[in-house]
Amino acid sequence: MTRMIARYEQLIANGELREDRDQRRAALRLDALQKELEAERPGGLLSQFFAKKPERARGVYMWGGVGRGKSMLMDLFHDTLAIEEKRRVHFHAFMQEVHSMMRAWRDAEPGDPIPHVAKDIAQDARCLAFDEMVVTNSADAMIMSRLFTQLICNEGVTIVTTSNRPPGDLYKDGLNREHFVPFIALVEAELDVVGLNGPVDYRLDRIGDMKTWYAPADDAATAQVREVFFRLTDFDPEDAAHVPSAELAVGARRELHVPKALKGVAVFSFKRLCVEARGAPDYLAIARAYHTVIIVGIPLMGPENRNEAARFVTLIDALYEHRVKLFATAAGPPEALYQAGDGAFEFERTVSRLNEMQSDAYLALGHGGEM
Structure with missing residues (x-):
């Protein structure tokens, strides 16, 4: 499979993209992440040398203004990532799915459904790629900190996401935002935050x-x-x-x-x-x-x-x-x-x-x- 950075270079050579310093920095970071994830796969280099599971690859949070190429880079990353346990989904659709899974677990047994939901999600995806992370309602804000802590810290899922806003501005002035603040801290601690604010929309x-x-x-x-x-x-x-x-x-x-x-x-x-x-x-x-x-x-x-x-x-x-x-x-x-x-x-x-x-x-x- 053609590597991400090679595909990115080809798009520039073909005139489909213009040279953009911020985009290139993000593309190089995503290319490095691909190598880490592929080295961890069964039969990969790290699995050949270590009996226990290697440390989870650190995710990426890309943010920037409209039209700066965030979704394009996400597509390139996902398309060229040579592992089977990957998933790319729009963030809004993902949260709808999470709410549905939580209802199903509440019906099945008493207690906190979030650890069960995180485990179910992690069974099929070592890497979750989200497009357009945005938080517009209190229900999602209340869930996200606990859910993503489970996914990242307990289940070892690597998160790659895009957003129009830096982490600190997510759900700004939203209802019950104090419950969301730990999620911002989680993103800043566990993901590399990469800005894309080049001149081309x-x-x-x-x-x-x-x-x-x-x-x-x-x-x-x-x-x-x-x-x-x-x-x-x-x-x-x-x-x-x-x-x-x-x-x-x-x-x-x-x-x-x-x-x-x-x-x-x-x-x-x-x-x-x-x-x-x-x-x-x-x-x-x-x-x-x-x-x-x-x-x-x-x-x-x-x-x-x-x-x-x-x-x-x-x-x-x-x-x-x-x-x-x-x-x-x-x-x-x-x-x-x-x-x-x-x-x-x-x-x-x-x-x-x-x-x-x-x-x-x-x-x-x-x-x-x-x-």
């Missing part, structure tokens, strides 16, 4: 030929933003019915249902965000958790929609200040959305922001803190 290249604002909000517009979603997430369009959802913690012991959420991309209807009673905490949680938001069905609003218009202003402010990329289907251009009614004059600032958010300069900004 490769994911942005995928949508470079697509608009961000589609009007009117017809079937053609829906098809366009659907294409945006699949380009950004690498999800198979043929499996569209199984795009995962999420529960996003918004504070005060509340959670917001996200109908479609994958790899930092969230899809909402205008009705869910602005017709239902929402406030700044909801919108700030969305802006912090997702680098790209797709909103479908934005209507033209009049004086009778002043509440919806006010919520929309607060939503756009949060997305803009956190440099979130916005794709939308709407009944008209931004200038036509709310022309008369309470706050119509103030709405002009939102129009200006919506137009700026369509610009190349805005789309090139990294997701993060206020501008």
Whole structure:
């Protein structure tokens, strides 16, 4: 099998990747990890010299802005790793599976199900590769520290994961975060943290030929933003019915249902965000958790929609200040959305922001803190 670093070099030679110092550093670390894991396999070099099981290979936590090549490197690592006991899975899907396994063990016998779940997972995977580690709800936060301590320290599983955030920013400001802090300490103690924040946003290249604002909000517009979603997430369009959802913690012991959420991309209807009673905490949680938001069905609003218009202003402010990329289907251009009614004059600032958010300069900004 071709080694990871050789495959990476070939992609650069073919012009499919540009030279990137951070990417190369991560690729070299992952290549070294491959060698460790392959040396430990049955019949490998270490197993020939040591009767007892060798020490677990130290994992890797890759983090960085959107489109910096984290998922690409993860794919290369997993594809070229020459062991059978490996698994690559999106983190959200993995946690859903964990919850299901915990319920099954609780039904089977009393007591703590987490050691049983960790042992079951470790039976088939010496190396777990997660894409897009993100924590958006208190249930996952409560589980993760204990589960991953069992997997890493007791079962000897090597973890490789990607995230848009450094470990210390995971589940930032989340409900009951104190229960999650030991997980951050575990990651920093047991995994090598590798940052990827080079100058090239490769994911942005995928949508470079697509608009961000589609009007009117017809079937053609829906098809366009659907294409945006699949380009950004690498999800198979043929499996569209199984795009995962999420529960996003918004504070005060509340959670917001996200109908479609994958790899930092969230899809909402205008009705869910602005017709239902929402406030700044909801919108700030969305802006912090997702680098790209797709909103479908934005209507033209009049004086009778002043509440919806006010919520929309607060939503756009949060997305803009956190440099979130916005794709939308709407009944008209931004200038036509709310022309008369309470706050119509103030709405002009939102129009200006919506137009700026369509610009190349805005789309090139990294997701993060206020501008």
